[in-house]
Amino acid sequence: MSGATEGHALVLLPADRHRSYRWRNGLGTATEIAVEAVGLRTDGGLGDGVGDAPAAPGWTLSIATVESDVAFSSFPGVDRQLMALSAGGLGLVIDGQPVELDRWRVAAFDGASAVSSRGVVGPTLDLNLMVSRDRFxxxxxxxxxxxxxxxxxxxxxxxxxxxxxxxxxxxxxxxxxxxxxxxxxxxxxxxxxxxxxxxxxxxxxxxxxx
The missing domain is CATH 2.60.120.10 (Jelly Rolls)
Incomplete structure (x- = not known):
């Protein structure tokens, strides 16, 4: 079984079929693992992409690639959780406060917070869960x-x-x-x-x- 087939209790989502897109602010890339099905959508999930979305999904799960010290996209009304995946971890600044994430550690923050990466010297991966605060x-x-x-x-x-x-x-x-x-x-x-x-x-x- 593969693909996000509706009505199945268990679905395999193969990594080689994940869709890639650029962040909303254009400063990085991500691969979409899954997104709430809301009909036709031309952006990358919760507006994180280019184009117009007729209806914003209530949640997305994705893996982002951070290649340098950059600002993250802003998502008002969204709760975000981010897990560092690379061996060296990931340094962040969240609303002016430095945060050092060891590998597999999770940071939770408001999607409207000012967040940027720090100390990144090469491509670094992180797993992102974003949910609409009012709905999920x-x-x-x-x-x-x-x-x-x-x-x-x-x-x-x-x-x-x-x-x-x-x-x-x-x-x-x-x-x-x-x-x-x-x-x-x-x-x-x-x-x-x-x-x-x-x-x-x-x-x-x-x-x-x-």
Whole structure:
């Protein structure tokens, strides 16, 4: 199974099919892992791209590439969580305050905050979860698979498992056992996902506000 097919409890989102786009401010690039389906859209998720969007999605999950010390795009009304993926971590300045993110550490901040990277000397990756504050709640955390691990999703929530490092295989509803490649992502709407291997993963969860 591959592609974001509606109605499936578990969907594999292969890394080689992620769509690339430029940031809203044009100072970096990102690959879109998943975005809330809202019909025709010509931008890169929550307005992070070029062109006009007839309806802004309520959440996006993406991997950004930061190549130098640059300002991040502004997203008023959005809650952002960012995980450093590269071995050297990522330095940030958030509303004037320096923040040093070790690899796999997460920073949470208001999308309207003034944020920039600092101390970047080469291409650096980070995982971004952005949710509309009025419509959704989101969480982003690192996880470890040490032999085996089961992943479930809370009722009404969507859970994403992003394979970050190591060796990992997965199986679940409608998905035969298979080895994953770096940054392959599994979207779980219901049921249980079984993971085996020795790996680092990211767990992103999105829950509608009632």
């Amino acid at each position: 709640r989101g969480s982003l955390e690192v996880g470890v698979v040490d032999g085996s691990r089961l992943v479930t999703t809370p009722p009404g929530a969507t859970t994403f498992v992003v394979f970050l490092d190591g060796l990992l295989s997965a199986e679940g509803p409608g998905l035969d056992p298979r080895a994953l490649r770096r940054h392959d992502t599994l979207r779980l709407e219901a049921g249980t996902l079984s993971l085996t291997g020795d790996a680092t993963i990211a767990l992103a969860r999105i829950l509608p506000r009632r």
